[in-house]
Amino acid sequence: MTDLPQVSRDSALIHAATQRAAGEPVVPPPALASIFASQGDPADGLVYARSGNPTWTALERALGSMENADAVVFSSGQAASMALMLALARDRERIVLPADGYYNARVLAAQLRPHGAEPVLVDLLDLDQVGRELRRGPAVLWAETPTNPLLRVADLRALGRLAEAADAPMIVDNTVATGLLQQPLDLGAIASLCSLTKSASGHSDLIMGAVLTRDEQLLGDLRSWRTLGGGIAGPVESWLALRGLKTLPLRIERQSASAQAVAEFLAGHPRVTAVHYPGVAAQTRELARAQMPRGFGPLLSFEVDGGLDAADAVIAAARLIVPASSFGGVESSWERRGRWPAESAPDGLIRLSVGVEPVGDLIADIEQSLA
Numbered sequence: 001m002t003d004l005p006q007v008s009r010d011s012a013l014i015h016a017a018t019q020r021a022a023g024e025p026v027v028p029p030p031a032l033a034s035i036f037a038s039q040g041d042p043a044d045g046l047v048y049a050r051s052g053n054p055t056w057t058a059l060e061r062a063l064g065s066m067e068n069a070d071a072v073v074f075s076s077g078q079a080a081s082m083a084l085m086l087a088l089a090r091d092r093e094r095i096v097l098p099a100d101g102y103y104n105a106r107v108l109a110a111q112l113r114p115h116g117a118e119p120v121l122v123d124l125l126d127l128d129q130v131g132r133e134l135r136r137g138p139a140v141l142w143a144e145t146p147t148n149p150l151l152r153v154a155d156l157r158a159l160g161r162l163a164e165a166a167d168a169p170m171i172v173d174n175t176v177a178t179g180l181l182q183q184p185l186d187l188g189a190i191a192s193l194c195s196l197t198k199s200a201s202g203h204s205d206l207i208m209g210a211v212l213t214r215d216e217q218l219l220g221d222l223r224s225w226r227t228l229g230g231g232i233a234g235p236v237e238s239w240l241a242l243r244g245l246k247t248l249p250l251r252i253e254r255q256s257a258s259a260q261a262v263a264e265f266l267a268g269h270p271r272v273t274a275v276h277y278p279g280v281a282a283q284t285r286e287l288a289r290a291q292m293p294r295g296f297g298p299l300l301s302f303e304v305d306g307g308l309d310a311a312d313a314v315i316a317a318a319r320l321i322v323p324a325s326s327f328g329g330v331e332s333s334w335e336r337r338g339r340w341p342a343e344s345a346p347d348g349l350i351r352l353s354v355g356v357e358p359v360g361d362l363i364a365d366i367e368q369s370l371a
């Protein structure tokens with residue numbers, strides 16, 4: 001956790017690692033080291049860089065400040081997910097996941113089956129179904145909201161209550177919202193997962209992940225899985241992620257406003273048959289506003305008439321928006337999500353990540369692409 005005085009989240013993100021002593025670089029440089037000078041008991045301090053690196057520690061302080069928690073960073077979001085699934089699978093038979101969430105979570109859970117819990121797919125908006133599945137045996141609830149790529153919003157407080165009643169730990173994949181927009185640990189989650197590859201770092205130049213928790217046992221287990229499994233983050237990536245994190249509030253504010261405008265534009269376009277964004281989904285808009293009061297972030301998706309081929313043609317026609325996967329970067333990008341074989345989204349769904357370009361340029365590019 002951060003040892004800063006009580007300051008806002010946004011200030012903590014900027015100052016979590018700044019140095020103030022005369023002659024010190026204000027921003028600590030990346031510690032490029034595999035070993036640190038040491039002798040005696042290796043449990044004391046920095047020894048070998050698979051167990052610890054001061055650049056991770058700086059990043060972990062900043063990340064933790066978003067949810068008043070401890071953070072553990074990993075080499076990718078998937079490495080973070082694997083550590084979490086393995087840590088929580090002990091003595092548990094089932095892992096209950098959303099059928100429409102990030103597809104690699106489902107693929108990973110299935111692949112880990114010989115070493116852990118059986119994956120069970122549910123609709124997180126169907127609380128009766130979730131409750132029923134949680135009561136069938138010792139389980140973990142792996143929630144995600146808003147979901148990638150359909151941006152469906154689940155009620156975390158209600159899910160947290162169901163999980164508690166079933167004595168099941170709830171984890172929340174918070175990648176789409178980030179800890180800036182949504183704080184799952186305040187709503188009943190034992191852990192909050194974030195792929196730092198996306199909005200958190202925001203510059204499309206690194207792959208990393210993190211888990212945030214306030215649970216000491218889980219924290220120790222996650223660190224142990226990281227050290228033994230070796231899914232550690234590099235110091236340069238950590239340094240870049242910390243640099244990106246400082247401007248997260250600025251980027252997200254702009255991206256949320258632009259994504260809302262783009263979603264409204266798309267909703268009124270004759271070629272668009274569906275738009276998925278928390279700010280335009282009538283059924284869950286009030287819940288989304290309560291759960292994410294600062295905005296809904298850069299990610300949205302939509303469907304065009306003509307299906308798969310029409311969607312590919314729209315993406316190919318763009319002059320500004322980059323054809324690419326991932327989201328949350330300063331540069332807008334889009335992809336036809338169904339091109340990934342394990343994805344369950346509709347074939348013609350386009351997932352758009354709204355960058356920080358002026359929104360007029362983006363809407364003009366979308367308009368000419370749809371034409």
Ligand SMILES: *Cc1c(COP(=O)(O)O)cnc(C)c1O
Nearest residue numbers: 076077078102148175195197208
């Ligand atoms: C990208 C993503 C992940 C995995 O993160 P990587 O950094 O790519 O390993 C997990 N969850 C969600 C929701 C994602 O979008």
